[in-house]
Amino acid sequence: MKPSLELLALGVGVCMTVGTIGAASANPVPTQDEPESSTSSISSKPPAPVAPPLTLGANHDRDGDPTPPFAIALTPRTVAQTPPVAKPTPAKPTSKTAQGTPSPRPSAPLPTTGSPPSPSTPAPSNPTPQPPSGSTPAPQTPGTGGANQIVPTPPGLDPAANRLQFPTRPGEVQVRNVQPITLQQALELAERNNRDLEVSRLQVEQSRAAIRQARAANFPTLALTANLSRSGNVFISQTPSFSQQLAGIDPNSTSTAFNTGVQLNYSLFTSGLIQAQIRATERQSRSLELQLEETREQVRLTVSTNYYNLQNADAQVAINEAAVRNAEANLRDSRAQETAGLGTRFDTLRAEVNLANAQQLLRNAQATQEVSRRQLAQVLSISETATLTTADPVQPAGSWTIPLEDSIVLAYKNRSELEQQLVQREVSQAQIQAARAENGVTLNLVGNYNFQRSGTTNTSTNNADSYNLALQARWNLFDGGATNAVISQRERDREIAEARFAQNRNLIRFQVEQAFSNLQANLANINTTQQSVAQAEEALRLAILRFQAGVGTQTDRISAEAALTQAQGNRVSAIINYNLALAQLRRAVSNLSP
Known part of the structure; x- marks a missing residue:
């Protein structure tokens, strides 16, 4: 009779549970933890002007089951967690069921309000450009630190001052400091420590030294020379000649001579050669400055991309941890039902397989997380003993209010790649002028002053000095066509710069349009997910309720858990992809004020 009573109690519990669920679905009653909301009131509520932040956290419901680590908080710029929602209370059976525990909540909190407000970004259709009011409006996006503003960074992350230092012991590369940083701090660290930026800065300094070298050709050069010599016979003596005898000169004596002089050279006229070389060097320096600007913008995009990838990896780890907890709870329920005779061994095996798959996905996510951490650390060039985690919540990073057409025009104005090709064209033009000046007339002023002191062992010391002042002119009449060949090469360089200008212009427009489209698509994906x-x-x-009541199958529960895990992952991916598209759009336009 006891099994019959338990089955009867189970049937009564199922009926009352289903009735309670139906009544709750038809007439939802707000609880203390859940504010009143309805579909009609939600649809009529105007959207907020800011993006809803997506925060990371972990809660536990009343039965101790963990809730998923993601909760939508509708308060802007705050890290909040959605309060747990009251569970539907099924009718208590007259006797204990095989499970013997209250029906648990799903491992994800139910939404407490309607659909969250969408961020103030452009609609899927291209917005109508606003009338210009004297200047192009700045995008409503948060500051990005780095070169635009100084953000304090955590201590202990800067690398060693010696660039040539490398560890030789395992303890010197052991990670002992796990430091959470914000995106602003990551950008500031990249501005200070990134090696690509450091190389670009050194190249700019090198080019400025080259300018000083080229300008030095406008000044005269003054050189001091000196010569001290001593000569004489070693083994063989010479017989003095008749003239030497008359002059009283001994050819076997030892002589000493000292010569010193000052030489002055000054280019009076070079047919514009020096000016053309200076102009070419200055434009090359400007090209390297623009290259530094391009490198800085690209490093900022790389840092932002790696930071968002690490955020995504952290989120995927948290999602898979929640999936493992769901699978473990499912396995406990399956074993309990098998022990009570209400389940089968097949259901238990399926739950074990589901748990093993969830654990494998978790391990893969943890490996991806570690790789993402080291990738960000490599770009920031931090200390060997430190690694990084993200401190910013997973939430939309801002909005973009500039229409597509205005964004394209602004990118044409701001991108250093276009100006770099124009500067390279000017370099080629200056080199053409310098090559033509090589065949022109040059006029140089040369002055010399010499002083000589000499003497032998048999004669007294003699002193003498002299000077020389001359004008030297030079004109190349024929060089075998070498100058014309150089000019032809530089003309081709100029045409190449023009072709690359057109190529970069088309690429810039494509990058803006691609990032703009991705931004709109991912904004819509955020609302959908x-x-x-x-x-x-x-x-x-x-x-879960149907499975524990015996009216549902384990396949339904496993499918629902997989669907929830995928939905949470899709939501995080949509936000991360939105932020990536926003960072790419900022890079495509470049040089935006914070």
């Missing part, structure tokens, strides 16, 4: 997460949470809650 937030709804799908709420639906997946409710589906999992019902699947």
Whole structure:
């Protein structure tokens, strides 16, 4: 009779549970933890002007089951967690069921409000450009630190001052400091420590020294020379000649001579050669400055991309941890039902396989997380003993209010790649002028002053001095066509710069349009995935209740858990992809004020 009573109690519990669920679905009653909301009131509520922040956290419901680590908080710029929602209370059976525990909540909180407000970004259709009011409006995006503003960074992250130092012991590369940083701090560290930026800065300094070298040709050069010599016979003596005898000169004596002089050279006229070389060097220096600007913008994009990838990796780890906890709870329920005779060994095996798959996905996510951490650390060039984690919550990083057409025009104005090709064209033109001046007339002023002191062992010391002042002119009449060949090469360089200008212009427009389209698509995906997460949470809650009541299958529960995990991952991916598209759009336009 005891099994019959338990089955009767189970049937009564199922009926009352289903009735309670139906009544709750038809007439939802707000609880203390859940504010009143309805579909009609949600649809009529105007959207907020800011993006809803997506925060990371972990809660536990009333039964101790963990809730998923992601909760939508509708308060802007705050890290909040959605309060747990009251569970539907099924009718208590007259006797204990095989499970013997209250029906747990799904491992994800139910939405407490309607669909979250969408960020103030452009609609999927291209917005109408605003009338210009004297200047192009700045995008409503947060500051990015780095070269634009100074952000304090955590201590202990800067690398060693000696660039040539490398560790030789394992303890010197052991990670002992796990430091959370914000995106602003990461950008500031990259501005200070990134090696690509350091090389670009050194190249700019090198080019400025080259300018000083080229300008030095406008000044005269003054050189001091000196010569000291001593000569004489070693083994063989010479017989003096008749003239030497008359002059009293001994050819076997030792002589000493000292010569010193000053030489002055000054180019009076070079047919514009020096001016053309200076102009070419200055434009090359400007090209390297623009290259530094391009490198800085690209490093900022790389840092932002790696930071968002690390955020995504952290989020995927948290999602898979919640999936493992769901699979463990499912396995406990399956074993309990198998022990009570209400389940089968097949259901238990399926739950074990589901748990093993979830654990494998978690390990893969943790490996990706570690790789993302080291990738960010490599770009920031931090200390060997430190690694990084993200401190910013996973939330939309801002909005873009500039229309597409204005964004393209602004990119044409701001991108250093276009100006760099124009500067390279000017370099080629200056080199052409310098090559033509090589065949022109040059006029140089040369002055010399010499002083000589000499003497032998048999004669007294003699002193003498002299000077020389001359004008030297030079004109190349024929060089075998070498100058014309050089000019032809530089003309081709000029045409190449023009072709690359057109190529970069087309590429810049494509980059702006691509990032703009991705931004709009991911904005729509954020709104869609937030709804799908709420639906997946409710589906999992019902699947758990049906499975524990004996009217649902384990396949339904496993499918609902997988759907919830996928929905949470899609929501995080949509936000991360939105932020990536925003960073790419800022890079495509470049040089935006914070």
